[in-house]
Amino acid sequence: MDIATFQAYGFFFFTAFMVVVLYSYIYHLYSSQKKGTRDYEKYGNIALNDDITDQPIEMVSKDDETKK
Amino acid sequence: MENRPLEYDYTVAKLFMYNAIFVGVAGMLAGVILAWQMAFPQFNYILGVNFAEYTNFGRLRAIHTDSVIYGFVLSAVWSSWYYIGQRVLKVSMAESKLLMFVGKAHFWIYMAASVIIVIGLQLGITSSKEYSEFEWPIDAGIVIVWVLWGISIFGLIGIRREKSLYISIWYFIATFLAVAMLHIFNNAEIPTYFASGGIGAWYHSVSMYAGTNDALVQWWFGHNAVAFVLTTPIIAMIYYFLPKESGQAVYSYKLSLLAFWGLMFVYLWAGGHHLLFSTVPDWMQTMGSVFSVVLILPSWGSAVNMLLTMRGEWQQVATSPLIKFMVMASTFYMFSTLEGPIQAIKSVNALAHFTDWIIGHVHDGALGWVGFMVIAAIFHMAPRIFKREIYSRSLMSTQFWIQTLGVILYFTSMWIAGITQGMMWRAHDEYGNLAYSFIDTVVVLHPYFTIRAVGGTLYLVGMFMFAYNMYKTMTSSRVIEESELQNATPMGA
Numbered sequence: 001m002d003i004a005t006f007q008a009y010g011f012f013f014f015t016a017f018m019v020v021v022l023y024s025y026i027y028h029l030y031s032s033q034k035k036g037t038r039d040y041e042k043y044g045n046i047a048l049n050d051d052i053t054d055q056p057i058e059m060v061s062k063d064d065e066t067k068k
Numbered sequence: 069m070e071n072r073p074l075e076y077d078y079t080v081a082k083l084f085m086y087n088a089i090f091v092g093v094a095g096m097l098a099g100v101i102l103a104w105q106m107a108f109p110q111f112n113y114i115l116g117v118n119f120a121e122y123t124n125f126g127r128l129r130a131i132h133t134d135s136v137i138y139g140f141v142l143s144a145v146w147s148s149w150y151y152i153g154q155r156v157l158k159v160s161m162a163e164s165k166l167l168m169f170v171g172k173a174h175f176w177i178y179m180a181a182s183v184i185i186v187i188g189l190q191l192g193i194t195s196s197k198e199y200s201e202f203e204w205p206i207d208a209g210i211v212i213v214w215v216l217w218g219i220s221i222f223g224l225i226g227i228r229r230e231k232s233l234y235i236s237i238w239y240f241i242a243t244f245l246a247v248a249m250l251h252i253f254n255n256a257e258i259p260t261y262f263a264s265g266g267i268g269a270w271y272h273s274v275s276m277y278a279g280t281n282d283a284l285v286q287w288w289f290g291h292n293a294v295a296f297v298l299t300t301p302i303i304a305m306i307y308y309f310l311p312k313e314s315g316q317a318v319y320s321y322k323l324s325l326l327a328f329w330g331l332m333f334v335y336l337w338a339g340g341h342h343l344l345f346s347t348v349p350d351w352m353q354t355m356g357s358v359f360s361v362v363l364i365l366p367s368w369g370s371a372v373n374m375l376l377t378m379r380g381e382w383q384q385v386a387t388s389p390l391i392k393f394m395v396m397a398s399t400f401y402m403f404s405t406l407e408g409p410i411q412a413i414k415s416v417n418a419l420a421h422f423t424d425w426i427i428g429h430v431h432d433g434a435l436g437w438v439g440f441m442v443i444a445a446i447f448h449m450a451p452r453i454f455k456r457e458i459y460s461r462s463l464m465s466t467q468f469w470i471q472t473l474g475v476i477l478y479f480t481s482m483w484i485a486g487i488t489q490g491m492m493w494r495a496h497d498e499y500g501n502l503a504y505s506f507i508d509t510v511v512v513l514h515p516y517f518t519i520r521a522v523g524g525t526l527y528l529v530g531m532f533m534f535a536y537n538m539y540k541t542m543t544s545s546r547v548i549e550e551s552e553l554q555n556a557t558p559m560g561a
Contacts, residue, residue, distance in 0.1 A: 004349055004351075008349070008351040011351075011355065018333055022326075022329060022330060022333055025326065025329060026326045029322045029325060029326060030322060033322060040321045040322045040325070041317075041320070041321050041322070042321075043232050043234065043235075043321050044311065044317035044318040044321045045317055046156050046230060046232065046234040047155075047156060047234060047236070047307070047308050047311045047312050047317070047318070048311060048312065048315065048317055048555075050155040050156055050158065050312070051155075052074055052075065052076055052158060052159075052160060053073075054158070056158050056229050056230040056231065057230060057231075057232060058230065058231040058232050059229065059230075059231060060228060060229055060230070060231045061231070
């Protein structure tokens with residue numbers, strides 16, 4: 001197998017793998033919304049409630065800051 | 069002073085906005101001169117024979133493309149970043165002296181590089197790479213500008229109050245990372261003076277790649293410059309400005325996420341369609357075609373998401389010229405992301421490649437999608453930055469219709485010209501002799517070139533109206549209260 005053929009097959013299988021990853025992500029998004037694990041749609045409000053005095057949709061907590 | 073409530077600081081957004089408006093007019097003026105030159109070659113001498121060196125098609129072409137892409141669009145993208153970034157992360161630039169300094173340095177170094185680029189291109193100094201014409205010292209300067217933007221992005225993210233990054237931020241990050249990678253790899257070059265021990269000009273360089281490899285890297289760059297300068301940051305803008313202006317949250321946030329990752333995944337591999345029927349490996353050409361067609365899905369994912377954001381609120385399209393610009397922009401986005409994949413199919417490309425249809429495609433995307441979205445973004449931001457209402461709604465509305473007519477004349481004339489051209493080039497008699505010479509096609513195409521020049525001129529007229537409206541907005545429009553700025557942008561008659 002020459003290098004060009006190897007590259008072509010390599011690319012094909014890499015693509016197939018990435019397709020699986022992408023579809024798994026889509027499944028993850030919709031299933032977690034359905035199960036109520038996480039409400040993704042609330043993040044759309046970040047653009048609407050964007051005054052500096054508005055309450056953040058999810059605050060960066062003190063815990064997160066100490067973890068950093 | 070200490071008791072003043074915290075506010076967003078738009079100093080840097082404002083600087084980039086001024087430049088976007090100025091370069092938008094100047095870059096499109098260059099484009100219109102080029103269009104008239106294509107129809108009537110005597111326009112090459114627009115400033116007389118003595119200045120023909122500076123006004124001919126070859127010199128002006130790179131000035132047009134580079135100033136519109138990297139001047140008009142990038143300035144508007146950065147203006148939007150310094151506006152949207154603060155708002156969706158809920159943090160003010162005024163809170164960090166370092167980020168403010170970086171933002172200003174970002175603008176002024178970018179301006180210095182822009183001036184040198186324009187002078188250099190006027191003098192005919194180029195590395196001959198399309199959309200990447202700059203010699204090595206400028207390429208190094210671009211790295212500095214880009215790094216400063218990166219510090220600004222990740223610095224602002226680092227001090228944010230909003231935990232989750234809004235979808236627009238993801239698109240800005242993608243723009244930053246991808247262009248950094250594209251710029252470095254496509255501009256891997258050897259300064260000839262230093263490599264040869266003092267031969268030639270000190271600023272000259274040659275690409276590290278040769279032949280087919282150079283073409284492959286160039287079009288991997290070229291197509292992804294479209295992706296990550298003319299698409300992802302513009303999506304970042306529409307995902308913020310359309311919901312904000314209409315008061316409607318994005319139709320589906322999940323769809324925005326999966327369209328984002330789909331786009332990231334697919335776009336990088338589509339550049340091969342620029343090299344169909346060339347010397348690159350066949351599988352790469354096929355890959356370029358296949359990925360281009362697949363690209364319809366994530367592109368339409370974003371565009372449909374935008375249009376559905378207007379669900380139940382379509383009356384706003386009729387009443388607000390600003391919403392009209394954005395809805396037309398997303399419609400043109402759908403349109404050009406369908407047209408592009410069609411052109412990337414091998415059999416269609418055999419006809420379309422090298423013809424004016426490609427130029428038509430570029431411009432329905434650039435004028436209809438990118439241009440309209442940039443204009444809408446500036447119209448939305450200006451009253452919030454200058455605390456004055458938009459000077460004239462009717463001027464904005466007239467601008468919209470004039471420019472829409474301009475885009476339609478542009479792409480329809482180029483469709484007809486391109487397909488006619490392709491058909492004439494390939495026509496042959498029963499013995500395989502070509503039926504037409506090149507000049508035969510030029511004669512047939514002349515009326516369409518003239519229509520294109522008229523279309524471009526209309527769009528430019530709209531740009532002058534835009535600049536005037538913005539000038540009046542900044543200087544003499546009615547001063548407004550903060551409470552008027554919640555969603556729909558306040559406009560005078």
